Amino acid sequence: MNKKKLTRYGSIILNLISENDVFLSAQEIYLKMRELSYPVGLATIYRQLQVLLDNHLIDAIKSESGEVIYKQCKKTSHHHHVICIKCGKSQEILEPEIELWTRRVAKKLGYLPMNHTIEIFGHCQQCQTP
Amino acid sequence: MNKKKLTRYGSIILNLISENDVFLSAQEIYLKMRELSYPVGLATIYRQLQVLLDNHLIDAIKSESGEVIYKQCKKTSHHHHVICIKCGKSQEILEPEIELWTRRVAKKLGYLPMNHTIEIFGHCQQCQTP
DNA sequence: GTTACTGCAAAAACTTTGCATTATT
DNA sequence: AATAATGCAAAGTTTTTGCAGTAAC
Numbered sequence: 367m368n369k370k371k372l373t374r375y376g377s378i379i380l381n382l383i384s385e386n387d388v389f390l391s392a393q394e395i396y397l398k399m400r401e402l403s404y405p406v407g408l409a410t411i412y413r414q415l416q417v418l419l420d421n422h423l424i425d426a427i428k429s430e431s432g433e434v435i436y437k438q439c440k441k442t443s444h445h446h447h448v449i450c451i452k453c454g455k456s457q458e459i460l461e462p463e464i465e466l467w468t469r470r471v472a473k474k475l476g477y478l479p480m481n482h483t484i485e486i487f488g489h490c491q492q493c494q495t496p
Numbered sequence: 497m498n499k500k501k502l503t504r505y506g507s508i509i510l511n512l513i514s515e516n517d518v519f520l521s522a523q524e525i526y527l528k529m530r531e532l533s534y535p536v537g538l539a540t541i542y543r544q545l546q547v548l549l550d551n552h553l554i555d556a557i558k559s560e561s562g563e564v565i566y567k568q569c570k571k572t573s574h575h576h577h578v579i580c581i582k583c584g585k586s587q588e589i590l591e592p593e594i595e596l597w598t599r600r601v602a603k604k605l606g607y608l609p610m611n612h613t614i615e616i617f618g619h620c621q622q623c624q625t626p
Numbered sequence: 627g628t629t630a631c632t633g634c635a636a637a638a639a640c641t642t643t644g645c646a647t648t649a650t651t
Numbered sequence: 652a653a654t655a656a657t658g659c660a661a662a663g664t665t666t667t668t669g670c671a672g673t674a675a676c
Binding site: 370371373374375405406407408409410413414432 | 655656657658659660665
């Protein structure tokens with residue numbers, strides 16, 4: 367058994383993430399925790415985020431700028447996201463056909479696909495009308 | 497005019513990249529340049545890679561581990577890649593349908609799509625048979 | 627002789643790690 | 652008391668920036 371358990375701060379972080387509709391970076395979570403007066407260190411944030419990931423309680427993707435951002439998704443199975451580049455709000459993409467597409471394309475080129483990243487960035491409905 | 501020009505090292509970097517079939521990171525390019533006895537600094541590598549990108553002479557994507565990697569692509573228009581996670585070899589994906597798919601999916605969710613990333617990671621033909 | 631490029635060092639930003647201290651059981 | 656979690660500081664990585672020196676035109 368390689369899995370570490372959720373700790374006090376782990377649950378608090380999970381709550382914080384699950385209340386939010388946007389992807390948050392570890393740094394943002396750290397700041398929010400400090401705002402909420404939890405005397406938590408950044409290292410703990412990173413360590414507990416890893417535990418949450420290992421237990422599939424949250425999802426992580428890479429932002430456009432390259433940092434890892436976290437969110438709790440409704441779908442438990444593999445999926446992708448549309449992310450607003452203005453407000454950060456994201457929605458899950460529920461299109462199984464794309465999984466077949468990646469497999470088909472990879473195989474056509476002689477590759478055995480193991481993994482893929484698909485992210486769509488744009489403006490959400492609210493952020494389109496200023 | 498905001499574009500900087502290609503310099504002596506820029507051309508050498510472009511040659512190095514165009515001779516390679518795999519995506520290279522700035523750090524790898526730096527090492528290869530030093531191996532070839534060019535007394536070039538890492539900062540210059542980064543600065544000239546940016547110039548090469550601005551002039552669309554090379555393409556860049558993010559690797560699985562998050563660092564930016566560079567390659568000269570045959571296709572000049574927007575496209576995606578399958579990348580071997582063992583040897584690094586990549587192939588360009590020539591499927592216009594996926595562009596329509598991302599637009600359609602984003603719009604269905606109320607988003608105005610601006611940008612997207614699609615990368616497939618796996619094992620290439622040679623790396624499948626050890 | 628100006629202008630632009632480069633090297634070096636320093637800094638910035640994100641993340642990981644080591645270790646002494648503190649909390650949990 | 653033993654075990655595990657935490658905070659802090661330090662270090663690791665990738666990338667950017669400032670500036671003095673050098674090359675290019």
